[in-house]
Amino acid sequence: MPEFIKALLLGIIEGITEFLPISSTGHLLIAEKWLGHRSDLFNISIQAGAILAIVLIYREKLWALFTTFLGRDTSFKPLVADPSKSAAELASMRNELKASREYTLKLVLAFVVTSVLGILVKATGWELPENVRPIAWALIIGAVWMVIAEFLAAKRAAKLGEQTKVSWLTAVLVGVAQVVAGVFPGTSRSASTIFVALLAGTTSRAAATEFAFLVGIPTMFAATFYELLSLYRHDQIGSENWSSLAIAFVASTVTAFIAVKWLLRYIQTHNFNLFAVYRILLGLALLFLIPGLT
Secondary structure (H helix, E strand, O other): OOHHHHHHHHHHHHHHHOOOOOOHHHHHHHHHHHHOOOOHHHHHHHHHHHHHHHHHHOHHHHHHHHHHHOOEOOOOOEOOOOOOOOHHHHHHHHHHHHHHHHHHHHHHHHHHHHHHHHHHHHHOOOOOOOOOHHHHHHHHHHHHHHHHHHHHHHHHHHHHOOOOOOOHHHHHHHHHHHHHHHHOOOOOHHHHHHHHHHHHOOOOHHHHHHHHHHHHHHHHHHHHHHHHHHHHHOOOHHHOOHHHHHHHHHHHHHHHHHHHHHHHHHOOOOOOHHHHHHHHHHHHHHHHHOOOOO
């Protein structure tokens, strides 16, 4: 199979699986058994391609967070006394500004937690497993956790109503969940972070998903930069097949954009149990039906 086709397929797999709660790392490790092993830079870069899709989808939200964090409204005008607005309107705008700033700081907190714990994990010399068996078990165990978490989250939502606010504790737990998902391939970063947010009090699936996705933006871009810097220091930049990486990056971005748009519509009327069923079936197939992988 031509190299560019392999890169295209890996990019598509990454784009589809990065934000669906089915584990992109697990799927890529499985795919590499057939399509060939890839460098850490390749894998992290195509993840960054998927993150770019999130930037494009949430561009208005990100711009609003940026401008309001600077103390301005989304048209980039300072929030000061405006004769065209009533006192009540100005007070409401200031409350929105405060909430937006707090939300941004919670994103920063989750990112910092992930960064600190991620550096500590790296310092231990941790590496991804080479064999698929632990990934298969992580898929199955993660599916059971998803069903339980979905049930508990639904009970919490019935009791509290739809809560869209993200607490400071939720931000910390989401940061921890990102690292746990990285340490245990097959767990799924999106599943871990979304369900942690749901169980910690953000009972709205849309709000929990949005926060989990937005936290992933600085996390994956920072990971890509870190890997590039590491390769540069070890004079390994030139060894990368940049044309294949570029193909995979574009494929990942396009397919992730489509997958996330679909997921955001899907969760408005459905729970996550369908993904749990898929994870169990895939995990069992890897353990018992596909010889040579485990």
